[in-house]
Every structure is written in C-alpha cells, then in structure tokens.
Amino acid sequence: MILTCTGLYLLRNQLVNLLNLNDTNENISTNDDSIQSEILSTNNNTLTEQTPIAIRDFSSQYGSNRSDSYVVSNICSHAEIYPLYGDSTHALVFRTYGPWWINMPSYKETIKNFIRWENNFTSRDFIDIEYKDFVYECISLNIYETYNPGTLEVVYVGKEDEYGNVTWHRIWSFPQPFSIILCDNEEIFIENGRQTIDDLFSDHVNTDSMVPSLRLNTDNRQKPKCHTHHTNPPAARLPRIVKIPLKDKFTFPTRLIRLEFDHSTANYYSEIDTVVLSGKISPTNSIVIEDTQHIPSSSTIIQENESDEKNCSANLTKLPFDILFIICSYLDLRSLVRLSSTCHLLHRQCLDSLQFQSLNLQPYWNGITNYSIENFFRYHCTQTRYLSLAWTKSIQCSSFNQLLNICSNNLVQLNLACCQYLTGQYIKIIVNYCPNIEVLNLENCFSLNNLDFIPLKYLNHIRILNVYRTKIDYRTLLPFIDNNKKYLENINLGSCQNLNDPIGILKLLFARCSNLRSIDLWRTCGLTQNGFLSVIGLPFDIGEEKRRILNLSKDEQEELALIYSSVNMPIEINTIMHMKYLSEVDLGWTDPPPGFIKSFVQQIGHSLIKLFLTACRRVNNEDILAVSEHCLQLRQLDLLGSSIIVETSIESILTRCLYLEFLDLSFCDKISNETLSIWICQYKNCFKRSYSPMMNDDIYTEFT
Numbered sequence: 001m002i003l004t005c006t007g008l009y010l011l012r013n014q015l016v017n018l019l020n021l022n023d024t025n026e027n028i029s030t031n032d033d034s035i036q037s038e039i040l041s042t043n044n045n046t047l048t049e050q051t052p053i054a055i056r057d058f059s060s061q062y063g064s065n066r067s068d069s070y071v072v073s074n075i076c077s078h079a080e081i082y083p084l085y086g087d088s089t090h091a092l093v094f095r096t097y098g099p100w101w102i103n104m105p106s107y108k109e110t111i112k113n114f115i116r117w118e119n120n121f122t123s124r125d126f127i128d129i130e131y132k133d134f135v136y137e138c139i140s141l142n143i144y145e146t147y148n149p150g151t152l153e154v155v156y157v158g159k160e161d162e163y164g165n166v167t168w169h170r171i172w173s174f175p176q177p178f179s180i181i182l183c184d185n186e187e188i189f190i191e192n193g194r195q196t197i198d199d200l201f202s203d204h205v206n207t208d209s210m211v212p213s214l215r216l217n218t219d220n221r222q223k224p225k226c227h228t229h230h231t232n233p234p235a236a237r238l239p240r241i242v243k244i245p246l247k248d249k250f251t252f253p254t255r256l257i258r259l260e261f262d263h264s265t266a267n268y269y270s271e272i273d274t275v276v277l278s279g280k281i282s283p284t285n286s287i288v289i290e291d292t293q294h295i296p297s298s299s300t301i302i303q304e305n306e307s308d309e310k311n312c313s314a315n316l317t318k319l320p321f322d323i324l325f326i327i328c329s330y331l332d333l334r335s336l337v338r339l340s341s342t343c344h345l346l347h348r349q350c351l352d353s354l355q356f357q358s359l360n361l362q363p364y365w366n367g368i369t370n371y372s373i374e375n376f377f378r379y380h381c382t383q384t385r386y387l388s389l390a391w392t393k394s395i396q397c398s399s400f401n402q403l404l405n406i407c408s409n410n411l412v413q414l415n416l417a418c419c420q421y422l423t424g425q426y427i428k429i430i431v432n433y434c435p436n437i438e439v440l441n442l443e444n445c446f447s448l449n450n451l452d453f454i455p456l457k458y459l460n461h462i463r464i465l466n467v468y469r470t471k472i473d474y475r476t477l478l479p480f481i482d483n484n485k486k487y488l489e490n491i492n493l494g495s496c497q498n499l500n501d502p503i504g505i506l507k508l509l510f511a512r513c514s515n516l517r518s519i520d521l522w523r524t525c526g527l528t529q530n531g532f533l534s535v536i537g538l539p540f541d542i543g544e545e546k547r548r549i550l551n552l553s554k555d556e557q558e559e560l561a562l563i564y565s566s567v568n569m570p571i572e573i574n575t576i577m578h579m580k581y582l583s584e585v586d587l588g589w590t591d592p593p594p595g596f597i598k599s600f601v602q603q604i605g606h607s608l609i610k611l612f613l614t615a616c617r618r619v620n621n622e623d624i625l626a627v628s629e630h631c632l633q634l635r636q637l638d639l640l641g642s643s644i645i646v647e648t649s650i651e652s653i654l655t656r657c658l659y660l661e662f663l664d665l666s667f668c669d670k671i672s673n674e675t676l677s678i679w680i681c682q683y684k685n686c687f688k689r690s691y692s693p694m695m696n697d698d699i700y701t702e703f704t
Contacts, residue, residue, distance in 0.1 A: 047139060050277045052076045056128040056256070059391075059418050059444060060095035062269065064523050064589075065469070065497050072127055074273075081273040082144045083183040084693035085239040087666070091146060091271035094125045095494075097263045099226045100636055100662050104610060106490045106518035106584050110439060110464060113386040113413060114360040118332050121363035122228050123153045123260035126391065126418075134253040135279035138246035141257060142181075142278065145242055146693065147271035150235025151263040155244050156366070158256030165394070168258055168366040171249040174229050179243040187243070193229075226264040234265050246279070253283070268688055324349055333364065353383040362415070365391035370399040378406045388415035390441070397425050404433045413439035417466075420445065424452035431455040443468035443492065450498055456480055466492040468520070474501035474560065478508060482567040485512040494522035494586065500552065501560060503531030503545075504569060510535045510579065511570045518584035522612070529593040536599045537574050576603050583607050588614030588638065597623035605630030612638040614664070621649040628652040636662040640690070643669045654683050666690035 055072050063070035069089035081088045101107055141155060155172040172178070175193020182188070257277060263270050319327070328336060328350050340350035349355075359381065361368050373395065381387075384407045389395065404411065411434045416422060422445050430437065437459060442448070443466045450473040457479040465480075465488070477499070481488065491509065499505060502524050509516060521527065528548065533540040549557060563569075582604050592600075597619055601608065608631045613619050619642050627634065628649075634657045639645060645668055653660065663685050665671050673689075680687060 046280070047278055048133070048135075048281045050131045050133060050135070050281075051078055051274050052129045053132045054130040056130050057418065057420060058127040059125045060469070062093035062095055063089075065495065075127075075129070075275050077274060079144050079273050081146045081271075081693055082241070083239045084695055085146055085237065086693035087147055087269070087690040088271060088273075088693045091273055092127070093269050093271050094261065094263065096124070097148070097266040097269050099264055102226060102264055104518075104584055104636075106464075109490065110413075110415075110441065110466075114358050114388065115329070116332060116336075116358055116360060117330065118360060118363040120332070122230075122262045122264070124262050124264060126258060126260045128158070129257045129259070129275060131255045131257070131277050133281040134255045135277060135281055136253045136283040138249070138254065138277065138279040140246055140278045141244040142276040143242040143244070143259070144239075144273035144275070145235075145270070146239050146273045148235075148237070148266050148268045149240055149242065149270065150230065151261045151266050151270045152242060152244075152259060153229070153262040154258075154260040156258035156260075157246075157250055157254045158258065159252050159254060160256070166256060168393075169250060170366075171246065172244050174262075178245070181241040181243055183239055228262055228264045230262055230265045234263075237267075268690065321349070325352070325354070328355060333360075351380055353380055356380045357383050358386040359384050360386075360388045361392065362388045362390040365393065368392045368395065370394075370396045373399040373403050378402045381406050383410060385410050386413040387411060389419060390415045390417040392419055392421075394421050395419075396421075397423070397429070400426055401429050401433075404429055408433050409436055411437055413437070415439075415441040416445060417441050417443045418445065420447040422448055422452075424448070424455075427452055428455050431458050435459070436461055438462060438487070439464040441466040442470060445470055448472075450475065457483060460484055461487055463487050464490040466490075467496060468492045469495040471498045472496055473498050474505060474563065477505050478563045478567055478569075481505065481508045481512065485514075487515065488513045489515050489581075490518040490584075491516070492518075492520040493524055494520045495524075497523070497525045499524065499526060500556065502526040503528065503534065503548070504560070504564070506531065506535050507570060507573060508567060510576045511573050514578045515581060516579055517581045519582070520584075520586040521590055522586045522588040522614070524590055527590045527592075532592045532596045535573055536576060536596065536603065537572065538595070538599055540572070542571075579604050581607060584610040586610070586612040586614075587616060588612045589616075591616050591618060594618050594620050594623070598626040601626050601630045607633065609633050609659075610636040612636070613642065614638045615641040617641060617643065620644050621646055624649040625652055628656045632657060633659055635659050638662075638664040638688075639668060640664050640666040640688075641668070643667070646670045647672070647675050650679075654679060654685065660685050662686050662688070664688035
C-alpha cells in the first residue's frame, strides 16, 4: 500500500507538471517558506511610470494593418484621449464586442464540438505589451479606458530568461479587487469586482437620468447565452482609469504585461487610450533566491493518499464504467488530471483516449509546452477529433509533428489562432497528416508569409476556413476554393490585405460554392466597383478587368492565368440565386457601389440574418428599401457611417424586419437623436450609436 500511494503521489505530480496547470504557476507565491530575500542598498527608490514601447502579440484589432486608426499600437504613447469620453480613432479597439458575434451560427459551429466545460476561461481577446525598462518592484498597472469600459478579464506578467524565453504568470483576474480612478482623481476601491451604480458614480452625478442609457444597448435575450464573469453592462459610460494592484504579487523583474479581455457583454466597442506600468526600475530588494518547493513528508503523502483511495473506493469507483465516464466528461481539463491521480481506476478512466476526443488547450495556453506534448498528450490523443492550440506560444515543429501524427486521420477540427510560431513546415504537417480536416482556424497568424499557405490547396474537405488578418493570397485561395467547393460553408477573409486578386476569389466563391453560409470580407482590399458588379451579374467593364490584371507583375500575370485556367474561372456570373444558404455577410469597409446591395439582396436576401455594411459610404436609400423588402429574416444590420440614408428608409427596416435584434446607426448624419429616442421606445431592437470624444456634464447619457 505504501508503494502504491507513493507511486500515485508521484504520478499526480508528474501529470500536473507536464500540463503546467498547478496553481502556483498561475499565481506566484511570495511565501517566506519558499522565497528568501537579501536586502540590497540603492540610491534610486523613486517610482517610474512607463508607457508601452511595443506590442509583442495580440488577437485582433478594429483598424487596418496599413493605418494608425483603431489599432492596438495606439496605446504606445502617453494619454492622448483621457479624460475625454467617446469613440476615438487614436484608441486601441478590438474587432468585436457584445454577444452578437458569439450567437451567430458561424461562430457556434466552431465551438459546438468543444464540449468540455472550461469554467474559468472567458477571455476573448488579448494583447502582449512591452515596456522599455525592467521593473523590479511593480506597484500598479493603470489602464486608461475611454469608451465602454469594464471588459478587463486577466492580467499576466512575463518572466524572461537569459535566452529571451518568456513564461507568463497570472497575477490578477476579474473579479479580484481593483480601483477605479475618475476624472476628478477620486479613487474608488472595488472589493469584489461586482460593480454597482453606487460604486461608480459620485454624489453629484444624476444616476436617474443615466440608468436608462445603461439599459439602452442591452439585449437581455442575448445575455443568458454568454459564458462570462462580467455583468451586463460591465461598466458605466464614463472615462476612467482602472488601477490593478501589483505590489507583492510577484518577485522577479519584468517589462512584459499581458491583458486579456472579455467583451461579450460590452454595449459597444471598448477603447483604451494607454496602459501605464508603475514601479521602481532599480532593484530595491534583492537578489531573489528561490528555494526548492516544499515536499511533504512520506507519512503525509501516505496519509493523504490512503484517504483518497478509501473515499474513492466507497463512492465513485463503484459506478458503472459508462456512468463514470460521463461524469468525468463534465470536468475541466485541470480537474480531470487531478482526479486521475487519486486511484488506479480513476487514472484509467480519466486518461482514457475517449476523454480527449475534444481537446481545448486554449485556456492553458501559457502551460502547453513541448515537454507536455511529447510526454503526455501524444499518449492520450489517439482518438482526438477536435483540437485547439489557440494562443499557444512556442511549440516546436517536432512536437507539433508528433501530436498531429497521433491525431492523424481522426482530426476534423484544428484551431491555431494567433500561433505566431507557425511556419510553412507546420502547414505541410497539417496537410500531410490530417487529410480529413474540415474546420481550420489560422486567424491572425501573421508570421506566415503568402507562400507558406500554398499546401492548403491540397485539402479537399474543408467546411470552415478562418484566415483573418493573414498574408494568404490567390495562389492558395483560388485552387483551395475549387477543391472544396462542394463543402465550403464559412470563410473569413477579413483584413486579408495581400490577396492580390480579391475579385477572382469572390467570383469563384459566388459561382461555385452553393453551400456557402457565411462570408467575411471586412476590410478586404482591392474589391473594385467593377468587381462587385461582376459577381452579381450586373454589366461591368471587361476592359477595366483586363487593365487590373495588367497592373500585376509579369510573373503574377502568368501565374494567375495558369490558375484561372486550372479552376475554369468564370468571366461573369449570371446569377447567384443558387446560394440558398448564405446567411451572414460582412462587407464592412469595402465600399460597394450604388445598386450592388439592392441587386445582391434581391437574389439572396431571403436567407440573410446578418448584413454588415460598416463604412460603406455609397449605400443609398434604394439599397436599404430593398433590404427591408427581401431580408425579412434579418437579425443584425450595421450601417455605421452611412450619411446618405434617411429616417424613412430605416423606418421601413424596423417595420418589416421583425426579427431584427441589432442595428448600428453610428455616424449616420441624417438620423436624429430625437427620432432614435422614439424608435427605442417603440421597437424592441438593440440600437447602437457612437459619438466622438467629448467632455460634458451630461456625459453619462447615450446621445449627447
């Protein structure tokens, strides 16, 4: 028995170390038993406030790669907006907000198979920030929130070794205590993160007039569908500084901060002006000497494990295998590993390969290492069909090769979002080992160059492809679309600014992919008026099309001609009526010509539930009237920046599109605030309205 219990204890430690999931790696202890300090004298004890000098990594941004508006690098400066409040192009803005993206079928399809509940993980965006100087004694982190605040979820600090390798340690997560500093420098301490009106507003603020605006953009029908730690709305509409205490939270010098956000309940886009790290940049205390971790005595080990074994024998282990298997399937991965170390039966049960059919490692991104893959996961993933390595940092090609070799033909879904270690070799491994893959997410893998993607054209069962903000181009996409035309349902080409032939890509999608359900072309460059007209069967200038191709380099022209020939590229499309299932379309920031939307919805409007026309300046009232006539199932409509559209056109949408739940009318100049206030009372839709930064006594109302 002693040997058995000791062996189980060692096995438990091995599993926990392999996964790097133990709590001490996430929340660094400053216990005197494990850390001793030798006090060093110094002449420089002054606090220094640093603003970011670089962004090392991030998950998404609203702005274009070729612009400085709404991009994450905007925080690399001193405060430029604060204490003004409103929508500013100089702020950091992520791509999405609220529950509306999450509750669309295209998103649900990508997460439905990850059934193991990871209750503690609700982060949806992140940013890794670098500062100039190492801080030896951190005091606080101040986040300047200037629009729709309250979405911060987790704070990590990075520890660098002598080779530049970084390990990330979680030192704060919502709803742990933090402070709010208002414009008048009043600091309000929030003890448990559950903010109330009384927490956020001074006595002079008229909360009676403010409360309705808090509810204005809240869709209570959507709210229960989100897994989140935040309330809805997460915070009031006022500029503020969120102060996260860092003193005594960790013992090593750092210049790296990671912020994770959950904006699933935010009313609108959250915006951040800057992030200030406060602390002492000279060592005031010590060279830190870390002792080995305290190891319990043999008697303690035996006593604890004897108790565990006895309790297990009396309860869980007497259940039938299938019942016990189902119980274990409800555990998150950390709990599953811990339970596996309690007795032999549960070890076999918890680590059965069937428990790893669906494996979401994104919540453990900072603990997934080459060692854990080579010594744990590759032994248990022989049945894995759905795998997420999203946000992981530094998996070597050899480890990646071993893992996918084990999954092999079984794997049908792979999420590699924001994995900047990827190279062309990794893409070849995916294609070689996983020919049956159906769902592939490579969003924001901007380290890959355009040629790295080419092996993807040999895949032929893809239903969902997400290559948001990558350098993929026509060399991959044209043959890829042709090979997967029978299966392709959802494709995200948002912010892909190196496509070179977006018109040809769009033509092929609309001409061949009759099962297409969702297409995201947000900020796609090169979609000309001529190109838009050609994909819906309207007359277009063939001469202009030829001139467009002649503007490419000679090598590109020859290569494009060969690909066009191989895929039998259509010159024009007579109709897209065959697209019976297309339900989600995002044309934001592509500026289609007048008449395009009218003809487009006449052909496929019957199935549309989402239509985003963000900053499409030439969309006119005839287009909107056509939407109201042909898109009766519409649930989400974004018309931000449509200065031509008048109130009567919007009224037709509100009266005819009875399922509408989301309508963005920001910067629509001909829609008055008075009319919008009437609509808010009259209709049950969730209206969105943005405004430029301002300082106003009545800033707490939605429409000033």
